[in-house]
Amino acid sequence: MKQYDYIIAGGGCAGLSLAYYLALSSLRTKRVLIIDAEDKGQNDRTWCFWGDQPTAFDDIVTREWPVLAFADERGEKPGNLGTLRYKMIRSADFYRKVKTAIARHPGFEILQARISEMGESGSGAYVMADGRRFEAGWVFNSLLRNGGPPSAGGPHHFLLQHFTGWWIRCEEPVFDPEKGMLMDFRTLQYRSTRFLYVLPFSRHEALVEHTVFSPGKLHPKSYERALEAYISETLGAREYTITDVEHGAIPMTDKPFPASASAHIINIGIAGGAVKPSTGYAFSNIQRQARQIAAQLSMTGSPVLPPPPASRFRFYDSLLLNILQDYGEEGKFIFGSLFRRNGMRRILRFLDENTSIWEEARIFATLPLVPFLRALVLAKLWPALRKLSPGRWRPSSRKAPDVAYGIREGVKN
Ligand SMILES: Cc1cc2nc3c(=O)[nH]c(=O)nc-3n(C[C@H](O)[C@H](O)[C@H](O)COP(=O)(O)OP(=O)(O)OC[C@H]3O[C@@H](n4cnc5c(N)ncnc54)[C@H](O)[C@@H]3O)c2cc1C
Structure with missing residues (x-):
């Protein structure tokens, strides 16, 4: 059994962001193991965020938009972002960049294996993956099911932001490549909050996503029908090809995610409460969290951050x-x-x-x-x-939605 300084359980956005900031810091000589069930060679999602400051990932931004719009039956309202930019990163570019950066440091290892268990072991913590045991001083966990999601019940709210997106190429020039559509409500609501999200790459190509805020996911056909109706009726595209598909579900809850699963297991990413509950955005929070943990570790040797002030x-x-x-x-x-x-x-x-x-x-x-x-x-x-x-208080029997990871499927034309 090999001993590490840090184990990063889950090498997705949060795990690899943390690995990246560790590799940039004085801790680059540490022994770090990143374990993920997938090889992360595919583009399994895209991340959007906004800002007017340079970020560590500006060199891999696929596209940025200076204008964002809102629309409903009353029409469209575009808004200029001034110095702000709405940016998109493809996860495949992100995984590649981080892996290249950490490959320079011999103490960093990536292991493709399925984690089945983790827990405390003496002065550190252990992780079981594919039947093998790994130990470290600290484990950083981004797996939702191992000490991640808060359980249902009590006065909290649980929703999913769930969506299906099509990358389409249209015959007609129906898009304005300078303008992203953040929320277009010209779709049937069915007693939930439903909208279209459109990110154009040219006058002919865009990611068009049907997004719903509701406690549970829809039948796959429901997203497809809404996308078809929107593309043909609202965008006015008669001929188009679907080049790729993205599905996702992001938890939206006000129940706090625990910052740690135990003394030496620190939760990060969605499992560490990085999602903004009312919007589902997490990428910028994940970057902030990973930078803070790396800085705290190099300054004090402990990654335990003070609890955030009540906000x-x-x-x-x-x-x-x-x-x-x-x-x-x-x-x-x-x-x-x-x-x-x-x-x-x-x-x-x-x-x-x-x-x-x-x-x-x-x-x-x-x-x-x-x-x-x-x-x-x-x-x-x-x-x-x-x-x-309290005698009259009965905990809610409402079940938290089952959170599924986003997947991206190639589609044959
Ligand atoms: C399709 C999609 C699009 C999104 N778009 C945006 C966006 O535009 N902007 C934004 O701010 N947020 C977005 N989000 C929300 C959030 O930023 C992402 O979900 C982000 O990837 C969360 O990072 P994470 O590290 O917490 O989880 P992940 O990136 O999902 O990483 C968790 C990792 O754990 C691994 N894993 C899980 N179980 C095991 C196991 N048993 N053993 C080993 N490995 C395991 C997974 O393979 C995965 O790589 C999106 C989410 C999805 C699903």
Whole structure:
């Protein structure tokens, strides 16, 4: 059995980001084992994020958009991002870049194996993978099922952001390659929040994704029908070819993910609470988390970060999740008010949790009052009152959605 300084369980976005920042730091001489069940040679997803500062991954950005739009039956509202850019990275480019960077350090190893178990062992932790045992001072876990997801129940909300996306090539020039469509609500809502997300690469090519916020996934045909209707009726593309397909499901919950599974097992990525609960975006948070862990480790020898301060943004997330979970059809009107009555830059800064409390008050003043007041009463005041008489409190029997990993399939034309 080989002893490592660090084991990274799961070499996806969070695991490889952490490996990358370790390889850039003074810890590059450590013995680091990255274990993943897959070889990560494929493009299994794309990540989008926004910002106006340089990032470690700018050299592999596939495309960036200076304009983002919102649309519903009232029409389209484009918003110029100014100095901000909405960027896309293909996971295959990310995996390749990180693997190249860590290959320079002989102490870093990648193992393709399925992890079945992990736990504490003396002054460190162990991981069982394909029947073999590996030990390290610290284990960084990005596997949702091993000490990751919070269990259902209590006053928390559980939703999935689930989607199917088609990469299409159209005969007609129907896209504006400078403009991404963040949310287009011109699709049937069926008492949930459903929209199209369109990222064009040229006048003829785009990723078109049908996205739903709801407790469970749909039948595959439902996403396909919505995509077909949108492409032909809303985009007006009569002839098109599907060149690739992407599916995904991202947990949206206000139940905190534990920062660690045990004393020497630190959760990272989605398992470590990196998803913004009300939007499903995680890439930027994962980068922040991985950089912080690497910096903390090199400064103190311990990766344990202080708990994040209580944030009013968690409260906002929770109110929105309450509305989306129980009154999903209202999502369209809430996002409609948000996008129609606020500039895109302010919205992105709000979603990034970079606004002042005054800006947030101005944003909330543009939103419909009744759903938020109702959520305040149902999600916050009522549970607080029930806590005062715990005998009457019955934990919710609502089950957390079963979280599936995103997959990308090649499609034969
Ligand atoms: C299709 C898709 C698109 C997304 N797009 C965006 C986006 O545009 N912007 C954004 O901010 N966020 C996006 N997200 C959300 C989030 O950024 C990603 O899910 C991100 O990959 C999460 O990183 P992670 O490391 O936590 O999980 P992953 O990247 O999924 O890594 C977990 C790794 O663990 C491995 N693993 C699992 N079980 C085992 C096991 N038993 N043994 C060994 N290995 C195992 C998996 O193979 C995987 O490589 C997207 C998610 C999906 C699914």
